[in-house]
Amino acid sequence: MAATSPAPSSADTQAVSGMATSYRRKELRRAFQSMLTSRWALVGMLILLVVTFVAIFGPWLAPFDPNRQNIMMRLLEPGEAGAGSLTYWLGSDQLGRDVLSRLLYGARVSLLVGVAAIAVGGTLGTIAGLVSGYFGGWIDDVLMRLGDIQLAFPFILLAIMFLVVLGPGLVNIILVLGIGQWITYARIVRAQTLSLREKEYVEAARAMGDSTFSILFRTILPNIIAPLTVIASFNVAGVILSEAALSFLGLGVPPDVPTWGSMLSESRDHLLSNKWWMAVFPGLAILLTVMSFNFLGDGLRDALDPQQRSVIESRGTK
Amino acid sequence: MWTFLARRLLQSIIVLIGVTLISFISLQMGGDPTFLFVSENASVEEIARAREALGFDRPLHVQYLSYVWNALQGDFGNSLSYRQPAMDVVLQAMPATIELTFFSLLLAIGLSIPLGIYAALKRGKPADGGIMTFAMLGQSIPNFWMGIMMILFFGLYLRWFPISGNVPFLEPLFEGDFSTAFSNLPRSLYYMIMPAIAVGTYTLARNARLIRSSMLEVLQQDYVRTARSKGISERRVVIHHAMRNAWLPVVTMIGLEFGFLLGGVVVVETVFSYPGIGRLVFNAINQRDIPVVQASVILLAVIFILLNLIVDLIYARLDPRVKL
Numbered sequence: 288m289a290a291t292s293p294a295p296s297s298a299d300t301q302a303v304s305g306m307a308t309s310y311r312r313k314e315l316r317r318a319f320q321s322m323l324t325s326r327w328a329l330v331g332m333l334i335l336l337v338v339t340f341v342a343i344f345g346p347w348l349a350p351f352d353p354n355r356q357n358i359m360m361r362l363l364e365p366g367e368a369g370a371g372s373l374t375y376w377l378g379s380d381q382l383g384r385d386v387l388s389r390l391l392y393g394a395r396v397s398l399l400v401g402v403a404a405i406a407v408g409g410t411l412g413t414i415a416g417l418v419s420g421y422f423g424g425w426i427d428d429v430l431m432r433l434g435d436i437q438l439a440f441p442f443i444l445l446a447i448m449f450l451v452v453l454g455p456g457l458v459n460i461i462l463v464l465g466i467g468q469w470i471t472y473a474r475i476v477r478a479q480t481l482s483l484r485e486k487e488y489v490e491a492a493r494a495m496g497d498s499t500f501s502i503l504f505r506t507i508l509p510n511i512i513a514p515l516t517v518i519a520s521f522n523v524a525g526v527i528l529s530e531a532a533l534s535f536l537g538l539g540v541p542p543d544v545p546t547w548g549s550m551l552s553e554s555r556d557h558l559l560s561n562k563w564w565m566a567v568f569p570g571l572a573i574l575l576t577v578m579s580f581n582f583l584g585d586g587l588r589d590a591l592d593p594q595q596r597s598v599i600e601s602r603g604t605k
Numbered sequence: 606m607w608t609f610l611a612r613r614l615l616q617s618i619i620v621l622i623g624v625t626l627i628s629f630i631s632l633q634m635g636g637d638p639t640f641l642f643v644s645e646n647a648s649v650e651e652i653a654r655a656r657e658a659l660g661f662d663r664p665l666h667v668q669y670l671s672y673v674w675n676a677l678q679g680d681f682g683n684s685l686s687y688r689q690p691a692m693d694v695v696l697q698a699m700p701a702t703i704e705l706t707f708f709s710l711l712l713a714i715g716l717s718i719p720l721g722i723y724a725a726l727k728r729g730k731p732a733d734g735g736i737m738t739f740a741m742l743g744q745s746i747p748n749f750w751m752g753i754m755m756i757l758f759f760g761l762y763l764r765w766f767p768i769s770g771n772v773p774f775l776e777p778l779f780e781g782d783f784s785t786a787f788s789n790l791p792r793s794l795y796y797m798i799m800p801a802i803a804v805g806t807y808t809l810a811r812n813a814r815l816i817r818s819s820m821l822e823v824l825q826q827d828y829v830r831t832a833r834s835k836g837i838s839e840r841r842v843v844i845h846h847a848m849r850n851a852w853l854p855v856v857t858m859i860g861l862e863f864g865f866l867l868g869g870v871v872v873v874e875t876v877f878s879y880p881g882i883g884r885l886v887f888n889a890i891n892q893r894d895i896p897v898v899q900a901s902v903i904l905l906a907v908i909f910i911l912l913n914l915i916v917d918l919i920y921a922r923l924d925p926r927v928k929l
Binding site: 327432435436437439440442443445447448449451452453454524531537551554555558559561563566567569570573578581585 | 616620621623624628632634635638641744745746748749754756757761864865867868871875876886887890891893898902906909
C-alpha cells in the first residue's frame, strides 16, 4: 500500500479552500471585465436585456390582447390603423390579432422554455457527470452508455417522438427539451470531475472527513461552473431554436399561447398572398434572441479562456 | 481492423437496442398506447379488440420483445391515414429525403471548407470578419424561417426558383431507370436548391467556424513552420501540410451533421411541401398517425447510426493514430 501523507489540519484545509474561493472570485471578476471589452458580447447582452424586459413587461407594453380576434381587422398591413385610434404597428394576422402584441407575448415562452429546459438538463447532467466522474466504475459506464444511446437519435426526432405521445404543453416541451440536453453537461462535468478529484484541495476535504455530498457539491462543483455557463449560453440558443421548430410543427405549447414558432407556422398559409409581415417579424425575433445568446456564449468562452483573454486584452477590444 | 469493426458493430447494436427501448417507452408514456392506434371515434368494443390484437394486454416485457421482433421486420403496424403498413409509406418518401439531405450536406461541407480555410488564412482581416459574421448569422437563423424568407424573396418576388415540390432522382435510380434518373438530375437539383440551402446553412456556418479554428491551430504547429522555413510555397504548405490534419475534426463532424441535417429536413420539407419523410411526419403528427411517426423516426435513427459507423471507419483510415 502506498505511504499516505499526514492528514492536513482543519486550519490548513480552510486556508486552502479560502484561497481557492478568493482565486475563483478574482478569476470571475477578471473574466467579466474582459467580457465587457468584447463588442459582440456587449451587443448580445444588450439584445438579451431588451428581450427579457419585453418578456417581463409584455402585458403592459402590448397594445392589444394577443388572442383578441377581430375578423374585420384581419390581415392589416404594418402601420395600418384599426378600429378606434389604435394602430397595428406590425400588422394583423388571419384572425385579426395584433402581430406586435403576439410577438411581445411570444418572448415569454421562448425565454421561459430556453432557460427552464437548460435548468432541467443542466441540473440532471451536472449531477450525473459529478457522480459518474467521481465514482467511476459501473455507474459511470451505465450513465455514459445511456448518453450514447440518446445521442444516436437526431435530437429533434426524439423530441417529436415523445411530444406526439405526450401532447403539446409548456411543461412537456420543457421536460423533453431539458432531458435532451443532460448528456452535454454530463460529459463536460464528468471530464472536469475526473481531473479535479485528484487535486490537493479535494483530497484535503476528503481527509477532513467531509461527506461525499459536500465534496461533490461544495468542493468540486464551484470549480466547474465556468465552462458550464459557456455551454449553457450556447445551449439556450439551441433550445430556443428547437422550441420554435417544434411549435412550428404544432408540437409546442397549446394554440392559445402565442409563440414565435406557431406564428411562423400560421404565416405559411398566407405566403402566396404575400402577407410577408406575418413571417418576417416572428423570425427576426427568434434570430435576434438566438444570436444574443450565441454572442454571449462566445464572449463568455473568450473571457474564461486565459489564452483567448490575453489576445483580447492585447487588442483592447474585439 | 476486424476487431475494431466488430467492436464498433457491437456498440451500434447496443445503441440500436437502446433506440427501440426509447421508442417503446415513448409509446407507453401517455398511458394506454391502444388509443394511439385507433381512430378518435372508435367504440369501446373496437378499442378492446385493438388492444388484444396489438398485444397491449400482455405484460410489458413481452410487449417490448414483440415490439423489437416486429421492428426488426419493419412492422410498425398499419398507418391510420394511409391504411397500409406504416413502413411502406415511409419507404416511399425516403428517396426524396435522402436526396435532400445529401445535397444539403454536400453544399454545406463543400462551401464551409474554402470559407473556413480562407478565414483562417486572412485572420483578423475584413474577409475573416465577414465570414465569421455570416457564420454567426447562419448559426442563429431558424432553418424553417430561412426557407420562408427564400420563398418570399427568390420564389415569389424574383421568381427564380420553384417554391414547392421536387423532381425525383433517386427513385428512378433505385428502380434501375438510369436514363430517367439522369435526365431528371438538373431539374431535381433546381427544385432542391432552396430547401437544401435552408437545411444546410447551420451546418455550413458551424463547419466554417470549426475549420477556421482547426486550421489556425494547425498553422501554428512546428511542422508547418518547418515546411515554411524550407521554402515550400504557401499554397503547398496549406494544401499538403496544414489541410491534411485540419480535416480530421471535420470528418468526425460529418456523421453527426448528417443527423442534425435529418432533423432540419423534417421541418424544412414542411415549408417547401417537399414530398419526403419530413412532410410525412408533419402530416402524421397532425393526424396523430403514430405508426408512421414511429417508423419514420426509427428508420432515420438507424440510417444515422449506420452512417456514423461508416464515418468512424473512414476516420480510422484517415488518422493512422487510431488503431484499427
